[in-house]
Amino acid sequence: MRTTRFVVPAAAGVLAVAGLAGCGGGDDSDAKADGPIAVKATDSACEVGATEIVAGQVTFKVTNSGSKVNEFYVYAAGDRVMGEVENIAPGLSRELRVELPAGTYETACKPGMSGRGIRGALKVSGTAATVAPDAALGQATASYQRYVQSQTAALLTKTEEFVAAVKANDVARAKDLYPVARTYWERIEPVAESFGDLDPKIDGREEVVEEGMPFTGFHRIEKDLWTTGDVSKDGAIADQLLVDVKAIVAKANAEKLTPLQLANGAKALLDEVASGKITGEEERYSHTDLWDFNANLEGSKAAIAALRPALEQRSPDLVKQLDTEFANVEAMLGKHRAGDGWKLHTQLSKTELKELSDSINALAEPISKVAAVVAR
Template identity: 45%
Template sequence: MSVSTRPLLLGAGTALAAVVALSGCTQKAASEDDALRVTATDSACEVSAKDFPAGHVTLNVENKGSKVTEVYLLFPDDRIVAERENIGPGTKASLVAEVKAGDYQIACKPGMKGDGIRQKVEATGKGKAPARSAEADAAVASFRSYVLAQAEQTLPRAQAFADAVKAGDVEKAKELYAPSRIGWERTEPVAESFGDIDPKVDVREDGLEEGQDPAKDWTGWHRLEKALWDEGKIGDREKELADQLMKDLEDWVQRVGTAEITPTSMANGAKELLDEVATGKVTGEEERYSHTDLVDFKANLEGAAKSYELLKPVAGKNDPELVKTLDERFAALTELLDEYRTDKGEEPDSYTYVSYDKVGKADRKELSDGVNALAEPLSKLSAAVAK
């Protein structure tokens, strides 16, 4: 393994915040007749029924367009109940969610940009809300507490980073950049459920919407990352952005307690975090200037593991073989990632990892294979907890 020894700080612990109830899993509906079919094209978002019984709902999504698309289930105020990203042209996905009675919108986003093509739908009260076991209720309660703790713990780390930026201290800001993101990365699906926060704090330049000006509209961590590593300087604009970052993160902390959390959203959020690793961290795209990708990787993995561990008492009763496989795959990927640690001490709150630009092509493929090996069985967790 050809790697650098440049340290990257990472707090220990495991976490996940996932309110999305529709995520990157591919599952069979219990009955094709009961499933809600969503057909996405480049110009339409067709839904097979405009109302359906509340409870455990299966959506069978097919992308018949020429562009990669996303499908969202939204509250009327645009909070995200559930989402499924990266649905390629000509592909299908079946998604399981726990949905309360009420009005919603389903949005398809061809090209994964904009507000999407929307359809109004209603979850009716005809179907009883799914009965939860004591174990499932305990998992949700523990997870909610964890999400709140992660958000609150992010603020002082982010403030230290912002203070270094405002002081014009490039090297100190570089040192504090990755640690400031750990809580966010562990709980990203919950943060993304508030659709207006993620684009402010965690968007990359190529993720800006059409017509947005990077000089004026690009804010958040990655804009500061570029200034620190690519430009090597801090100007008045960056100091303003540091204050804006803190304002947006404080907004996130205030709202995170209102997130909708269910056993299926926790399970699907775990899979979504693995998808984040596969599409952004293993590729090196997320932290393209700082190369702190393995810090994010670790935080995403910890998040997925936290959700899984809380749901294991439920899933173990319904699908013990799945639990056995997930135990093995989580352990294997954790062990593989730990090969890239540069500190071998026992300090629980700080890990150091190699700079990702020093990780070779073969090693990146090995990491990718490990992620995929875990993602496949993890995609079945929501079905296991919904039984």
């Protein structure tokens, strides 16, 4: 939950994208790879059937034979997500179709859906046209849209599971699912929040609910789960949450953010961390703020990654600085892992929180310079 909205300057239209390259799907390239590449994912390994392939449309078939829920990613430099599948339950297979120009990539399985994952190199050869600066910016919108779509799919699935657990009065399961479902929300929060009426219904905190408006959504259920431990009367609230999430998912999937909006979104996500998560305000009952912290950080990184080809052409020094500072925050936050999740906010000392705050400030200052680089 945040109070400021996405800034959409009138001039942003100039940057809006026409004729996107690399949108994925449909383009019947000569360099198309033959058949899906098998990926065997377990809790400790990630075997990718081919690591040197030809540019074009590529399909991965990911089979999870481990015991944890898994994810599979293809990353370009700077962890720019070229494609990903989320939420692959144990025993299931999912396909990932992705358009890959020639270049060097990394594949990653994330058993337990956490951390950097189990990485492997992926070399794609073939014809690689150098991307013109404006085209590089143009790709950012499509690249981030892919990210949003993957996140909203998982948000919907996890919200469904959470709602089912609440309605079944399964408090333990609902508590486990709560921070997981919110992870997908928090990663794309600036997008979701651009739909002003739905955001407070889904993510409103008790004190921001206006007079006469009911306190609903994630945080209402959070309060009941962690204070009274009684959600037997929350069925209608849970149903409404799912309705609202479905509505926002449909809207978010259709949304095309301009590069300038992406730059501001990357910053907005860090502002979220600095103002709501460091202080423990967001998750005041569950204290799962570090889950949100991590999700905001990942979301910010995804937005920057989408802009990366353009930023590398326009301001390589800034990219270096961002890489350094992202790595620093990740290292600081990494100290507070607990299993596949995170320590509670209340388990961190004041010194540890200040350390995190410093690292976010260190990252947010260079990120605040991205918008001007994108706009020039």
